[in-house]
Amino acid sequence: MRPKQGLEIDGFTLGEKLHTGGFATIWDVTHPDHALPMVMKVPTILDGDDGPTIVGFEVEQMIMPRLTGPHVPRVIGIGGFDQMPYIVTEKIEGGSFLKTFQQAPLPLSDLIEIIARMVQAVTDLHRQHVIHLDLKPENFLQRKTGEMVLVDFGLSRHDHLPDLLAEEFHIPMGTYPYIAPEQYLRCRDDARSDIFALGAMTYALATGKLPFGQPEKLRGVRRRLWRDPVPPRAIRPEMPEWLQEIILKALEVDPMRRTQTAAQMAFDLAHPGQVTLTRRARKLRQDGAWMVFDRWRVMRKLKRFRAPDSVAGHLASVPIIVVAVDLGPEGEKLAEALRAQVRRMLVVEPDARIACVNVIKTARLGIDQMTDDQGRNLHVLRLVQLKDWAAGFGLPEERLTFSVLEGPDPGQAILDFATQNHVDHILMGARGHSTARRYLGSVSAQVVAEAHCSVTVVRLPERREEAPAPADPEAADEASTGALVS
Amino acid sequence: MKFAVLTDIHGNREALEAVLSDARARGTERFVVLGDIVGYGPDPEWCTDRVAALVAEGAISIRGNHDNAAAGAPEVMSTNARLAMDWTRPRLSPAQREFLSGLPMAAEEGEVLFVHASANGPADWNYVTSDTKARPSFRAVQARVILCGHVHVPLLVSCDRAGVVREQSFRTGLPVPLIRSRRWLAVVGAVGQPRDGVPQAGYALLDTGTDELTFRRVPYDAAATAAKVRAAGLPEELALRLIRGV
Numbered sequence: 001m002r003p004k005q006g007l008e009i010d011g012f013t014l015g016e017k018l019h020t021g022g023f024a025t026i027w028d029v030t031h032p033d034h035a036l037p038m039v040m041k042v043p044t045i046l047d048g049d050d051g052p053t054i055v056g057f058e059v060e061q062m063i064m065p066r067l068t069g070p071h072v073p074r075v076i077g078i079g080g081f082d083q084m085p086y087i088v089t090e091k092i093e094g095g096s097f098l099k100t101f102q103q104a105p106l107p108l109s110d111l112i113e114i115i116a117r118m119v120q121a122v123t124d125l126h127r128q129h130v131i132h133l134d135l136k137p138e139n140f141l142q143r144k145t146g147e148m149v150l151v152d153f154g155l156s157r158h159d160h161l162p163d164l165l166a167e168e169f170h171i172p173m174g175t176y177p178y179i180a181p182e183q184y185l186r187c188r189d190d191a192r193s194d195i196f197a198l199g200a201m202t203y204a205l206a207t208g209k210l211p212f213g214q215p216e217k218l219r220g221v222r223r224r225l226w227r228d229p230v231p232p233r234a235i236r237p238e239m240p241e242w243l244q245e246i247i248l249k250a251l252e253v254d255p256m257r258r259t260q261t262a263a264q265m266a267f268d269l270a271h272p273g274q275v276t277l278t279r280r281a282r283k284l285r286q287d288g289a290w291m292v293f294d295r296w297r298v299m300r301k302l303k304r305f306r307a308p309d310s311v312a313g314h315l316a317s318v319p320i321i322v323v324a325v326d327l328g329p330e331g332e333k334l335a336e337a338l339r340a341q342v343r344r345m346l347v348v349e350p351d352a353r354i355a356c357v358n359v360i361k362t363a364r365l366g367i368d369q370m371t372d373d374q375g376r377n378l379h380v381l382r383l384v385q386l387k388d389w390a391a392g393f394g395l396p397e398e399r400l401t402f403s404v405l406e407g408p409d410p411g412q413a414i415l416d417f418a419t420q421n422h423v424d425h426i427l428m429g430a431r432g433h434s435t436a437r438r439y440l441g442s443v444s445a446q447v448v449a450e451a452h453c454s455v456t457v458v459r460l461p462e463r464r465e466e467a468p469a470p471a472d473p474e475a476a477d478e479a480s481t482g483a484l485v486s
Numbered sequence: 487m488k489f490a491v492l493t494d495i496h497g498n499r500e501a502l503e504a505v506l507s508d509a510r511a512r513g514t515e516r517f518v519v520l521g522d523i524v525g526y527g528p529d530p531e532w533c534t535d536r537v538a539a540l541v542a543e544g545a546i547s548i549r550g551n552h553d554n555a556a557a558g559a560p561e562v563m564s565t566n567a568r569l570a571m572d573w574t575r576p577r578l579s580p581a582q583r584e585f586l587s588g589l590p591m592a593a594e595e596g597e598v599l600f601v602h603a604s605a606n607g608p609a610d611w612n613y614v615t616s617d618t619k620a621r622p623s624f625r626a627v628q629a630r631v632i633l634c635g636h637v638h639v640p641l642l643v644s645c646d647r648a649g650v651v652r653e654q655s656f657r658t659g660l661p662v663p664l665i666r667s668r669r670w671l672a673v674v675g676a677v678g679q680p681r682d683g684v685p686q687a688g689y690a691l692l693d694t695g696t697d698e699l700t701f702r703r704v705p706y707d708a709a710a711t712a713a714k715v716r717a718a719g720l721p722e723e724l725a726l727r728l729i730r731g732v
Contacts, residue, residue: 061665159657161662
């Protein structure tokens with residue numbers, strides 16, 4: 001059976017053909033039971049040996065129904081090879097980002113906004129144990145509500161499922177301008193390959209040029225193992241150093257030296273002032289011939305880079321931990337306990353990134369007492385205090401960030417920060433328990449109850465004068481020195 | 487239908503109990519036992535009765551080479567297996583032996599074939615240890631899914647539309663979609679004597695509604711079973727392999 005307009009299959013009626021790609025055609029479809037706009041993707045299977053297309057389609061059929069959330073299209077129906085293979089999904093009206101890319105270089109503010117949303121989508125995908133492995137402008141669509149949607153999972157790797165592509169083909173798979181060095185070396189298990197592609201796309205959006213050109217042969221892909229791209233600021237001098245740092249860090253050849261997770265890349269894009277500038281940020285020309293030659297000597301013999309055991313394991317090993325620091329007099333008593341807890345966590349998770357936050361509580365209604373000037377001064381003062389608070393951790397600058405948040409509801413401010421930045425763990429102190437707090441509620445209790453990630457609450461041990469157990473069972477809970485809640 | 491597929495119980499009561507309770511907790515609707523209920527282990531009578539009770543409740547049970555031997559058939563066996571069989575055989579009642587010898591060599595349920603060893607020669611007791619060894623099974627039968635035991639090491643193999651047979655990786659405890667464009671063969675692991683270096687009891691859940699197969703491992707008190715092996719005077723090696731899972 002071949003797809004054509006008017007064809008009926010499993011209740012779906014094919015409408016207009018929307019797109020003809022190398023491996024598939026996309027059709028408008030309708031179904032009496034489904035009112036939403038839908039599209040059907042039908043692989044173009046040539047007669048005879050068409051292994052890659054078939055396996056790619058099998059991979060999509062395996063992975064897509066297991067994905068959820070706004071950053072992937074919802075699957076409505078799947079057809080097998082017995083009649084005509086297809087996948088029907090909701091239609092994403094916004095179209096692909098190819099057009100946007102053709103307009104590059106973009107104004108910096110647009111670019112940062114777009115990349116941040118692309119990174120958001122990839123963060124969500126990685127959290128669902130999937131590495132896309134073929135990120136390119138065509139594979140990002142946009143919802144009317146603004147969220148980016150990833151499509152085309154034919155080369156993807158679901159960490160929990162058999163990898164049908166692993167042993168099947170002996171050439172690296174991906175799209176040459178965006179493919180990561182380890183992907184060239186046939187590794188399909190490293191989520192950081194997607195970071196590389198994001199870096200290449202950011203480069204392209206920012207400069208209007210592809211960082212490694214448009215190689216047509218595999219040999220041309222291999223060059224990126226030793227040849228660094230022209231620094232974006234050499235093409236676009238007004239680009240800030242921090243953005244070049246983000247781009248070139250995402251394009252690091254060795255995955256170990258690259259930005260480790262999409263969540264971290266998102267964090268950097270959202271906090272440009274916190275990006276640690278290295279040699280990468282400042283360079284204005286490609287590395288010299290000798291340096292490239294040295295790299296070539298090493299890289300030409302390289303068989304593979306070390307890949308993490310699993311996507312989830314990798315994400316867990318490089319978490320973003322938020323430490324909510326109370327700089328007031330009450331918080332001082334807790335400071336050492338909180339710092340000790342951070343140090344303990346760094347033993348277990350040595351590659352964690354620590355985001356120290358402090359909340360300035362603002363009035364719920366009306367104009368704040370502070371004038372603008374005073375407000376700014378307070379902000380700066382808190383930032384300085386926060387840095388001082390964290391001085392003893394001995395973490396490299398790039399793994400320690402500081403944010404002063406403002407809001408009428410400190411708990412909510414911490415929760416919002418955690419959600420926006422894909423935080424993995426919140427660490428905070430709980431102050432003593434007065435009667436007032438019992439009735440008014442505490443910040444830590446609110447965060448524990450509403451956070452989407454693990455929360456560790458640090459409390460100072462309290463000396464109990466009276467032996468008898470408290471009548472209130474809640475009070476007994478609170479007496480523990482620390483409670484781990486997940 | 488949610489099947490729990492068990493194989494190679496080998497008289498290990500503790501492992502069988504642990505697996506049955508794990509499978510029940512996961513919504514099993516029907517049990518399948520792919521043979522080798524007895525042999526090696528110290529509780530052949532209890533395990534035989536337990537499986538017979540499952541069969542009475544609607545379970546499928548297939549005959550394995552050790553069941554065959556226990557019922558009196560001459561089977562070629564390793565020294566330890568023979569010593570254990572000589573110990574096992576006289577302990578079984580005539581009714582238990584009759585139950586074992588009456589078990590079928592294979593069973594088909596929809597598009598799924600259950601067999602103890604290979605599908606191409608169930609009575610030859612071939613070991614399906616690799617994709618190469620699985621190829622004849624795909625050729626011999628039409629079934630889309632073939633589930634077997636005998637090897638004591640879990641294995642998953644797919645056969646694609648072009649007939650290419652390839653081993654596939656899987657993660658224990660996580661469902662594998664047996665996509666309909668391929669045929670699949672799985673060795674579900676051993677309940678009572680795992681040999682893949684993991685001493686936990688192994689079995690698999692097959693959901694024919696969602697076409698998903700989940701390999702599971704369940705911890706059990708292997709030390710208690712090993713102590714029984716020793717107390718029964720069975721070869722020490724049989725006790726040690728329970729602890730080590732090899």
